[in-house]
Amino acid sequence: MFENLSNKITHALKVLGNKGRITEKDLDGAMREIRLALLEADVNFKVVKSLISKIRERAIGSDILESLNAHTQIVKITNDELTSILTGESHSLRKRSDNACILIVGLNGAGKTTTAAKLAKRLNDSNEKSFLVPADLARPAAVKQLISLSEKMGLEVHKSELNSSPVQVCKKALTHSNEINAAWTIIDTAGRLQVDTELMEELKNIKDEVKPDEVLLVVDAMTGQDSVNVAKSFDEYVGLTGLILSKLDGDARGGAALSITKVTGVPIKFIGTGEHPDALEPFHPDRLASRILGMGDIVTLAEKAQKSFDETKTLELEKKMRQSTFDLEDFLGQLDSLKSMGPLSDVLGMIPGMNKLSSKLEDANLNERNLSQIQAIILSMTIDERRNPHLIKGSRKKRIAKGSGTSPQQVNQLLNQFNQTRKLMKQMNSGQGFKAMQRLLR
Numbered sequence: 001m002f003e004n005l006s007n008k009i010t011h012a013l014k015v016l017g018n019k020g021r022i023t024e025k026d027l028d029g030a031m032r033e034i035r036l037a038l039l040e041a042d043v044n045f046k047v048v049k050s051l052i053s054k055i056r057e058r059a060i061g062s063d064i065l066e067s068l069n070a071h072t073q074i075v076k077i078t079n080d081e082l083t084s085i086l087t088g089e090s091h092s093l094r095k096r097s098d099n100a101c102i103l104i105v106g107l108n109g110a111g112k113t114t115t116a117a118k119l120a121k122r123l124n125d126s127n128e129k130s131f132l133v134p135a136d137l138a139r140p141a142a143v144k145q146l147i148s149l150s151e152k153m154g155l156e157v158h159k160s161e162l163n164s165s166p167v168q169v170c171k172k173a174l175t176h177s178n179e180i181n182a183a184w185t186i187i188d189t190a191g192r193l194q195v196d197t198e199l200m201e202e203l204k205n206i207k208d209e210v211k212p213d214e215v216l217l218v219v220d221a222m223t224g225q226d227s228v229n230v231a232k233s234f235d236e237y238v239g240l241t242g243l244i245l246s247k248l249d250g251d252a253r254g255g256a257a258l259s260i261t262k263v264t265g266v267p268i269k270f271i272g273t274g275e276h277p278d279a280l281e282p283f284h285p286d287r288l289a290s291r292i293l294g295m296g297d298i299v300t301l302a303e304k305a306q307k308s309f310d311e312t313k314t315l316e317l318e319k320k321m322r323q324s325t326f327d328l329e330d331f332l333g334q335l336d337s338l339k340s341m342g343p344l345s346d347v348l349g350m351i352p353g354m355n356k357l358s359s360k361l362e363d364a365n366l367n368e369r370n371l372s373q374i375q376a377i378i379l380s381m382t383i384d385e386r387r388n389p390h391l392i393k394g395s396r397k398k399r400i401a402k403g404s405g406t407s408p409q410q411v412n413q414l415l416n417q418f419n420q421t422r423k424l425m426k427q428m429n430s431g432q433g434f435k436a437m438q439r440l441l442r
Contacts (some may be wrong), residue, residue: 042255086285088267
């Protein structure tokens with residue numbers, strides 16, 4: 001997410017940090033690089049102009065260039081101004097009644113239906129019962145898709161009648177939602193390939209009938225400045241209360257995310273970061289600004305870890321590691337938890353100073369494919385072999401390699417690395433850890 005933009009901005013600021021004393025000319029050079037990086041990322045040119053102007057004005061106007069920690073203060077100013085352009089009125093959902101209603105709107109292909117299901121799951125996981133309503137009757141596949149997603153995620157969904165009108169479906173669904181005491185009713189509406197009068201009239205009729213607490217527009221982050229124009233059109237017709245940026249895990253350059261709130265005045269409430277049911281995060285302007293500047297996002301990382309790792313199992317594993325009794329089955333469980341946190345590159349991007357490492361995963365032979373390969377090898381072992389890796393000899397290695405689609409050499413490499421790790425843990429606990437670590441580094 002924003003990898004190219006982040007690298008260019010952090011490089012421009014790093015050049016300033018290498019200067020003994022920062023001059024106004026040095027600052028202008030860095031601002032020029034940042035301006036180009038933002039324009040290449042498809043950020044609205046007026047937003048770019050305003051951002052650069054404010055950073056420069058604050059840096060020069062406060063005599064910061066004369067101070068000893070000028071670079072640190074310029075980074076802070078840049079972070080503050082980035083946060084400012086990302087900040088809207090309120091980035092949390094507003095709820096005016098016990099049974100609140102969310103209207104999901106957007107164009108075809110933006111990811112409305114998937115996002116509606118992800119949002120319902122997120123609310124359910126927060127102990128706020130949600131009820132999904134497929135009101136996209138123009139595309140029967142959308143109704144089937146939402147019902148299928150609901151079944152997979154264990155969500156409740158209204159069974160829409162295709163011969164009804166969207167308004168009738170929504171009226172019946174609201175009655176049903178009240179009967180089951182749902183905290184949120186989430187309506188997935190029809191989209192079009194482009195904004196048109198028919199689409200907007202249908203949305204107006206639904207909005208007048210259900211009187212939603214939130215009207216959320218799902219925007220494809222990969223569409224760049226077009227998404228800003230789409231947001232403007234929907235806001236004029238139906239009055240948006242928030243935005244959900246989808247597909248930020250793709251090849252999005254970041255322009256939409258950095259422009260859309262500043263241009264439209266509508267706050268971003270959630271961001272979609274993948275296909276996984278849990279890949280929908282609340283939007284925090286300060287956290288995103290921090291990640292763009294390569295400063296990480298420890299708060300989000302901690303939240304993901306808390307959700308993915310079972311505290312009791314983690315304590316048990318810690319005890320096993322101290323006693324050097326952890327096995328491949330324990331390791332497999334930790335891999336599952338790590339993968340549930342999202343793509344490894346995204347996880348690394350949340351650690352301060354580690355954002356550049358994500359681009360080197362291929363060189364380091366540490367990527368998603370590699371983790372999946374390790375999982376396949378361990379899953380091809382019997383329970384007894386996972387708990388007692390020393391049992392795995394020649395014939396067993398061949399069987400495991402065949403079952404996992406790998407080679408005996410790769411199985412052997414995993415076993416050697418695992419044995420080295422367990423041996424290192426044992427030495428660490430015996431007080432010889434420092435010497436063992438030195439040997440490992442050599």
